[in-house]
Every structure is written in C-alpha cells, then in structure tokens.
Amino acid sequence: MDRILTATWGLPGGHTLAVYRSHGGYGALAKALAMTPEAIVDQVKAANLRGRGGAGFPCGVKWGFLPKDLAKPRYLVVNADEGEPGTFKDRAILEKDPHRLLEGILITAYALKVETAYVYLRGEFGQPGQSLTEAIGEATQAGYLGTNILGSGYSLEIVLHYGAGAYICGEETALLESIEGKPGKPRPKPPFPAVVGLFGCPTIINNVETLACIPTIIERGGEWFHKLGRERDGGTKIYGVSGHVKRPGLYEAPLGLSLRTLVYDLGGGIRDDRPLKAVIPGGVSCVPLKPDEIDVTMDFASMTAAGTMLGTAGAIVMDVTTCMVRMATRIARFYHHESCGQCTPCREGSGWILRILEEIEAGRGSPEDLDLLVDICNHIQGNTICAFGDALAMPIRGYVTKFESEFLRHLEKGGCPFPAW
Amino acid sequence: MCRDPLDPLPPFAFRDETEKELQQLLSRAPTPAAAILPALHLVQKEHGYISTAAMDYLAGRLAIPPSKVLADATFYEMYRCYPVGHYLIQVCTGPSCALLGADRILDHLADRLGIKPGQTTPDRLFTLGRTECLAACGSAPVITCNGQLYEEMSVEKVDQLLADWSAAAARQPGESEWTGS
Ligand SMILES: Cc1cc2nc3c(=O)[nH]c(=O)nc-3n(C[C@H](O)[C@H](O)[C@H](O)COP(=O)(O)O)c2cc1C
Ligand code: SF4
Ligand code: FES
Numbered sequence: 001m002d003r004i005l006t007a008t009w010g011l012p013g014g015h016t017l018a019v020y021r022s023h024g025g026y027g028a029l030a031k032a033l034a035m036t037p038e039a040i041v042d043q044v045k046a047a048n049l050r051g052r053g054g055a056g057f058p059c060g061v062k063w064g065f066l067p068k069d070l071a072k073p074r075y076l077v078v079n080a081d082e083g084e085p086g087t088f089k090d091r092a093i094l095e096k097d098p099h100r101l102l103e104g105i106l107i108t109a110y111a112l113k114v115e116t117a118y119v120y121l122r123g124e125f126g127q128p129g130q131s132l133t134e135a136i137g138e139a140t141q142a143g144y145l146g147t148n149i150l151g152s153g154y155s156l157e158i159v160l161h162y163g164a165g166a167y168i169c170g171e172e173t174a175l176l177e178s179i180e181g182k183p184g185k186p187r188p189k190p191p192f193p194a195v196v197g198l199f200g201c202p203t204i205i206n207n208v209e210t211l212a213c214i215p216t217i218i219e220r221g222g223e224w225f226h227k228l229g230r231e232r233d234g235g236t237k238i239y240g241v242s243g244h245v246k247r248p249g250l251y252e253a254p255l256g257l258s259l260r261t262l263v264y265d266l267g268g269g270i271r272d273d274r275p276l277k278a279v280i281p282g283g284v285s286c287v288p289l290k291p292d293e294i295d296v297t298m299d300f301a302s303m304t305a306a307g308t309m310l311g312t313a314g315a316i317v318m319d320v321t322t323c324m325v326r327m328a329t330r331i332a333r334f335y336h337h338e339s340c341g342q343c344t345p346c347r348e349g350s351g352w353i354l355r356i357l358e359e360i361e362a363g364r365g366s367p368e369d370l371d372l373l374v375d376i377c378n379h380i381q382g383n384t385i386c387a388f389g390d391a392l393a394m395p396i397r398g399y400v401t402k403f404e405s406e407f408l409r410h411l412e413k414g415g416c417p418f419p420a421w
Numbered sequence: 422m423c424r425d426p427l428d429p430l431p432p433f434a435f436r437d438e439t440e441k442e443l444q445q446l447l448s449r450a451p452t453p454a455a456a457i458l459p460a461l462h463l464v465q466k467e468h469g470y471i472s473t474a475a476m477d478y479l480a481g482r483l484a485i486p487p488s489k490v491l492a493d494a495t496f497y498e499m500y501r502c503y504p505v506g507h508y509l510i511q512v513c514t515g516p517s518c519a520l521l522g523a524d525r526i527l528d529h530l531a532d533r534l535g536i537k538p539g540q541t542t543p544d545r546l547f548t549l550g551r552t553e554c555l556a557a558c559g560s561a562p563v564i565t566c567n568g569q570l571y572e573e574m575s576v577e578k579v580d581q582l583l584a585d586w587s588a589a590a591a592r593q594p595g596e597s598e599w600t601g602s
Pocket of ligand 1 (some may be wrong): 206
C-alpha cells in the first residue's frame with residue numbers, strides 16, 4: 001500500500017527539510033503555484049477528502065463556502081488542538097513530519113487567497129510546537145515560506161498560537177474566540193466561519209491531518225487520491241489504537257479499514273489474549289462497539305450506519321476486565337470538566353450524569369437511574385450551541401443501553417464487580 | 422480583580438528578555454485582546470504562576486479591562502493563579518492511560534510525596550496533579566513534568582524520575598526550572 005502521510009516516519013532525520021525534500025517534498029508546492037487557485041480547489045473536490053478533525057465534512061465543499069469577493073482579508077486556521085481522548089495522530093504529524101503540514105498549509109493558503117494562516121496548537125504541545133517552529137525556520141530559509149514564495153509573487157505569513165488547556169477550543173468557533181483572546185465559548189452557527197470567522201473575516205478551519213493530505217492530492221491528482229479510499233471518502237487515514245492491545249500505535253491505511261483488522265492485526269490483538277469487551281472506534285465521543293460489532297469498515301458512512309462514528313479513528317480497546325460503568329464515569333467526568341458552561345443542558349446535564357454514574361459505580365442507586373440517564377442524554381442531544389452536547393450524550397447513552405446488565409450488576413452487588421484499574 | 426483593596430500589590434515587571442518578547446507580541450497582535458493568551462504564557466513561563474499583580478499589570482500594558490485578563494486566566498486550565506512547586510508533575514488519567522494503570526501511578530506518586538493530587542509538598546519541590554488526555558495514548562500511561570512528556574510509565578519508572586528530580590534539585594537549590602509548561 002502507498003504510505004502517504006507516514007512515508008518518512010521513522011527515517012533518521014525524517015522531520016527535517018532535507019529528508020522531506022529527498023522524498024519529493026515541496027514539489028507539490030511548485031506545481032500548485034503554477035496552477036490557478038480554482039484548479040487546486042477542483043482537485044481537492046475530486047479527491048473526496050473528508051475532514052480528519054472528527055466531523056468528516058468534505059474539504060473541497062467547505063472551501064467553496066468562502067465568499068467570492070476579496071472585500072476583507074481571509075484566514076486559514078489550522079486546528080492543532082488535538083484533545084479528543086484516544087486521539088494522538090496530529091501530535092505525531094507535527095513531531096515527525098512538520099514539513100508535510102507546512103506544504104499543505106502553503107498550497108491551501110494559496111488556493112484560498114489567504115495571506116495569514118494561524119496554527120492553533122494546544123498549550124501542552126511544547127515538543128510538537130518546537131518541531132513546527134524549526135520547520136518554519138527551515139522552510140523560510142529555503143524560500144518556501146515568507147514573501148514572494150519561489151518567485152511566484154505569492155506571500156504567506158504563518159502565526160503560531162498556543163491554547164492553554166481547554167478541550168472545547170478544538171471546536172472551531174471556540175478556537176476562533178481563543179485566538180481573539182477570549183474564553184473558548186463556541187459561537188452559534190450560522191453565520192459559519194467561512195463567511196464570518198476570525199476577526200469577523202472569512203475563515204477556513206482545517207485539521208492538521210486534513211492539510212497534510214493536500215500535497216499528495218496536488219502531486220498525484222485528486223482522482224488518484226480518491227481511488228485509494230472509498231466512494232465518498234478518498235485517501236488514506238492515520239488510524240490509532242490504544243488501550244488493551246499488544247501493539248498500540250498509529251497505522252496508515254486506506255479509508256475503509258476493517259475495525260477488526262485494526263485491533264487484531266495492526267494492534268496485535270488483546271493483551272494476554274483475553275477476550276474483548278468493547279472498542280471505542282474514534283475518540284470518546286463515539287458510541288462504543290461490542291465484540292460482535294467490530295466487523296465494520298472504518299469510513300465515515302459505514303461507521304454512522306453502525307450506530308457510531310468514525311470520529312478521529314483513534315480506537316480505544318477494552319478487554320473483559322474493564323468496568324464499563326467506570327469507563328462511562330471517567331468519560332462523563334471529562335465532559336463535565338470541559339463543558340464551557342454556556343448551555344444549560346450541557347452544563348447542568350453533564351454534572352447530573354456524572355453524579356448518577358458515580359453513585360452507580362459505588363453500587364448505590366436504583367434501576368430507574370438508568371432511565372434517568374438516558375432521559376438526560378436525550379434532553380442534551382440537539383439542544384446545545386455546539387456539538388459538544390451530542391458528543392457527551394451519544395456515548396453515555398450508548399454505555400447505559402449496550403451494557404445495561406453491567407450497570408444493574410453494580411446495583412445488585414452494592415459495589416463494582418470488576419478489578420480496580 | 423479578586424484582591425484585598427487594603428493590601429497593596431507588589432509591583433510587577435518582566436525581566437529584560439521577556440519584556441522584549443512582550444513588545445514583539447504587542448506590535449504583532451492584530452487586536453490588544455489577541456495578545457492576552459500569549460502574554461499570560463509569558464508571565465507563567467517567567468514566574469511559574471499568574472498573580473493578581475501580573476494580571477493588573479498586563480491589563481495596563483495591553484490597555485484592556487482587567488476583567489478580560491482575569492476571565493482568560495481562570496477559564497484556561499493551564500494558567501495557574503497560585504504558586505506551584507519546583508516540579509509540577511501531572512498524571513494523565515484519560516481513558517487509554519486509565520486502562521493501563523494511570524490511577525495506580527497517581528496513587529503511588531501521592532503516597533511517595535505524602536500529598537494529595539492538587540497539593541504541593543511542604544518543601545515546595547513537587548506539585549502533583551492530573552490532566553486529561555495528552556494526545557499520546559499510543560504510549561500510555563504518560564505523565565508530564567514542567568511541560569516535558571514522559572511515556573510508557575510504570576511505578577518503577579516514576580520512582581526513578583522522582584529520584585532524578587530530587588537529586589537535580591539538591592544540586593541547584595532555588596534554581597527555577599520553568600520550561601514553559
Ligand atoms: C467539542 C469539540 C472538540 C473538537 N476538537 C477538535 C480537535 O481537537 N481537533 C480538530 O481538528 N477538530 C476538532 N473538532 C472539530 C472542529 O470543530 C472542526 O470540525 C475541524 O477542525 C474542521 O477541520 P476538518 O474539516 O479538516 O476536519 C472538535 C469539535 C467539537 C464539537
Ligand atoms: S454544548 Fe456545552 S461546550 Fe458547547 S457551547 Fe454549549 S455548554 Fe459550551
Ligand atoms: S489518555 Fe493519556 S494520553 Fe491519551
């Protein structure tokens with residue numbers, strides 16, 4: 001299989017300009033600068049590249065939402081806030097292959113007629129940020145970044161902006177608020193950022209991995225990239241697997257990899273060859289799948305059809321010793337802690353859910369509490385400003401309904417029947 | 422600002438290099454508010470935490486209401502409005518780390534240091550805390566110390582780190598180690 005995003009990972013000096021260039025790096029930039037911006041957007045549309053930040057929105061279509069006129073400056077914002085628990089691919093791209101991201105940013109910015117691009121790095125990304133900073137230095141020296149890039153007359157400035165520890169700033173409008181210097185509270189949509197975004201100007205926000213796909217699309221063509229993946233889902237993806245597997249890590253494969261292959265082949269199977277209990281397919285906002293549900297292909301449409309989401313394709317694997325009530329409680333604690341507090345259902349509901357789950361995990365409460373949990377989830381979902389509410393409600397309801405017997409056993413036993421973790 | 426009006430604030434100022442960084446920041450920021458987050462990072466890098474005096478000072482330098490600085494300093498988890506120990510150890514208790522023993526590591530550190538998560542040792546050498554997922558789940562369990570990531574941790578490995586940090590501190594007493602966490 002063609003490795004695209006991970007081609008230089010693990011090579012000595014793989015993160016340097018020299019190695020990136022020896023693998024054809026920045027060739028796509030030169031090619032792109034000779035194309036019209038519109039032709040680049042057309043290639044990305046043909047590639048059927050879907051956003052890798054979790055929502056899977058078609059990238060070229062989103063770019064098309066920018067207003068045609070250039071009345072105001074426009075911005076490209078790179079979402080490097082990677083905070084969805086279970087997800088660890090963007091950190092790896094930043095550390096191991098920062099030039100691929102930079103080339104993707106450059107081509108995209110040129111295609112979108114952007115003169116300033118922001119990279120929003122999560123505050124904890126000291127090492128990844130350092131790696132990107134060094135790459136920016138190298139690229140500027142070599143004439144790939146700055147004024148009059150490769151003699152084309154096109155200029156781009158890249159600004160790094162560090163967050164400071166708030167998961168919600170990964171949500172695109174909270175992220176914009178944060179760059180503007182405010183607490184990260186998501187904005188109601190519409191207006192969408194493509195029309196009213198950063199500093200009130202048209203703005204495109206893309207995930208790190210999404211942009212890292214762009215150089216290959218320009219180099220090999222949108223059609224070629226599309227054919228690697230699925231009908232409505234082009235290209236390859238960096239899948240992650242962590243938790244109770246023998247070989248946790250990141251693996252690149254085409255869109256549509258079988259979840260079973262990810263867990264049992266690439267991930268090496270379950271530690272100590274124990275039976276599997278559940279897999280969270282793509283970050284904690286996804287509904288967990290049971291062992292008989294993992295013969296699904298990991299692309300956006302198939303995962304949605306399976307009652308969950310592809311999300312970030314960072315799978316978390318749990319063997320039979322895992323307490324699902326405890327896992328649900330841990331996830332609820334995360335959401336309660338990270339809620340920005342603007343919407344009552346999310347702010348209050350997350351706290352109610354957490355308290356009820358803590359009680360059940362301790363063996364206290366009644367079976368009606370399970371109905372109450374589902375009821376609270378139903379009232380959160382669809383009733384909030386941003387998708388955080390859904391990201392909390394859908395998985396929690398999934399744990400309660402799919403693993404109901406485990407919740408009931410806690411109540412019968414008056415405590416947790418599983419070993420501590 | 423949440424401070425006692427009768428208690429005058431100690432004056433706040435940056436060291437020369439940091440002052441230069443701030444001036445650069447102010448000259449580049451498209452709006453004064455856009456400089457708040459990076460400026461707070463500067464304060465914390467230099468002083469280890471963000472005092473009310475620092476917040477007041479920044480508000481003055483950025484010409485924005487102090488409440489805006491306070492709002493950011495309290496909304497964002499990484500900003501600390503209280504001093505912490507020389508080493509700030511944070512254990513990731515996110516799902517992948519939890520599955521592989523993060524809670525045992527946290528309990529062990531708490532035991533060894535004789536403090537609870539959130540507290541600082543009396544000699545002000547160590548502060549212990551927990552964090553959410555650090556985007557390093559493939560090498561779980563992980564911890565950070567002063568912004569540096571340590572992967573594939575175990576009780577034995579954190580014991581070794583504790584010994585190393587204690588020894589380093591004994592060699593250079595009082596020397597600050599802020600690396601920009
Ligand atoms: C609560 C929440 C957290 C999010 N966190 C991230 C994140 O850490 N990184 C990311 O790229 N996208 C995140 N997103 C998705 C972004 O809002 C946005 O869809 C994405 O950055 C768009 O880029 P893409 O189209 O290239 O995927 C989050 C969304 C929500 C609702
Ligand atoms: S859903 Fe939650 S996180 Fe999103 S805006 Fe509402 S309160 Fe904030
Ligand atoms: S859960 Fe600890 S790094 Fe992701």
